[in-house]
Structure formats: structure tokens, C-alpha cells
Amino acid sequence: MNASDLMTDEVETVHEDDDISDVLTRLARADFNGFPVVDDDDRVVGIVTQHDLVHIFQPSDRTLWIPVGFPPFLETLEYAIDLSWDDLDTELDLLKHAGKPVRTVMTEDVVTVGPDADFDRILDLLADDERDINRLPVVDEDGKLLGIVARQDVLRAVRDERRAKAESGL
Known part of the structure; x- marks a missing residue:
């Protein structure tokens, strides 16, 4: 069994120039959590996942520390207020990133396999x-997308093989 046996050949993709807001909308409606990103020649140039998109709304440090105490301030307490998910802040982040192309947030170092990649390689x-890695784009020698193998495809293949062995008495 190899990648071409396991892959789904009807793959939803996004283009590297698609707006982040459009990709977010498509992803919200999808039954999966990421898209291969292709260029004008349908070559895989990256992958964009929910994880990549969520990071634009979760800056690394937006915690405001406020010392609170009473005069003469001999003892104070510090309260931390997380500003990262404030509605206004989220809307500002969305506006700031909405018109940017998806290539600004995609993962460029995408792991791909060829159609002849064997089952053990895919499993590894x-x-x-x-x-x-949740999905592996299957590409030809030129990097053009042929299909995709998801973890679920591999699990399904293992399940089907085990059932076939059980039915045959092996």
C-alpha cells in the first residue's frame, strides 16, 4: 500500500494570495482543519492550519500587570489582566490581518510525499x-498537488486490513 492508494485526490486548496479573512471563513465551514497552499501552477508552497490562523489573534504577551495597594503601599497585590481576547482587540487583529495574503501566516516548510511513498514512510x-502532522500532501516530481493523505486515511486502512485478516481467519 502506498500514498496513491491512500490519498484523496479531490483536495480543497487555497492560493498563496488568498486573503486571510477568506481562508478563515472557508476553514470555519470545513470538516477539516487546514488547507494545502498552492501557487499559480498548482505547486504546493505551504500549508495553513487552524493553528497558524489562531496565532494571529494570540500575540505572545498582552498581559497588563497592575499593582494594587493602599498607602503607604507597604504591601501590594498584583493583578494580571489578559488583554489578548478582548473583543475590541480581536476585531483590531482581524482588521489588521484581514487583507493580508495567506502566505504571510502559512507554514512554508511543508512535509510532502510522492505517490509511491510506502505505508511505513507515511506512518512514520x-x-x-x-x-x-495531520495531513500529507502528495505531490509529483514538480511539486504539483496530486492528493492528500490524512491521519484518518491511515487509521481507516489499518482498520480495514485488520478486519480483512480477522475475516479470513489469519
């Missing part, structure tokens, strides 16, 4: 401890 990539 999807189970990698260092990267959290």
Missing part, C-alpha cells in the same frame, strides 16, 4: 514526535 511522518 504522521506519527513523528517532533512535528504534529
Whole structure:
């Protein structure tokens, strides 16, 4: 079994120049959590996931620390107020990023496989401890998208193989 046996060949993609707001809208309606990003020649140039898009609304440090105490301020308490999910702040972030192309937030170092990649190679990539890969774009020698293999496809294949073995008495 190889990538071409496992892949789905009807893949929803986004173009590297698509607006972030359009991609967010499409992703909100999708049954999955990311898109391969392609260029004008349908070559895979990146991948954009919910994780990539959420990060534009979660800046690293927007916590305001306020010392509170009474004169003569010998003892004070500090209260932290997280401003990162304030409605106005979120709307400002959306406005700031809405017209930008998705290539500004996509992951460029996308892991791909060829159509002849074997099952063990695919399994190793999807189970990698260092990267959290949920889907593998399948590309030809020129980097053009042929299909995609998701973790669910691999799990389904394992399940089907186990059932077939059980039914045959092996």
C-alpha cells in the first residue's frame, strides 16, 4: 500500500494570495482543519492550519500587570489582566490581518510525499514526535498537488486490513 492508494485526490486548496479573512471563513465551514497552499501552477508552497490562523489573534504577551495597594503601599497585590481576547482587540487583529495574503501566516516548510511513498514512510511522518502532522500532501516530481493523505486515511486502512485478516481467519 502506498500514498496513491491512500490519498484523496479531490483536495480543497487555497492560493498563496488568498486573503486571510477568506481562508478563515472557508476553514470555519470545513470538516477539516487546514488547507494545502498552492501557487499559480498548482505547486504546493505551504500549508495553513487552524493553528497558524489562531496565532494571529494570540500575540505572545498582552498581559497588563497592575499593582494594587493602599498607602503607604507597604504591601501590594498584583493583578494580571489578559488583554489578548478582548473583543475590541480581536476585531483590531482581524482588521489588521484581514487583507493580508495567506502566505504571510502559512507554514512554508511543508512535509510532502510522492505517490509511491510506502505505508511505513507515511506512518512514520504522521506519527513523528517532533512535528504534529495531520495531513500529507502528495505531490509529483514538480511539486504539483496530486492528493492528500490524512491521519484518518491511515487509521481507516489499518482498520480495514485488520478486519480483512480477522475475516479470513489469519
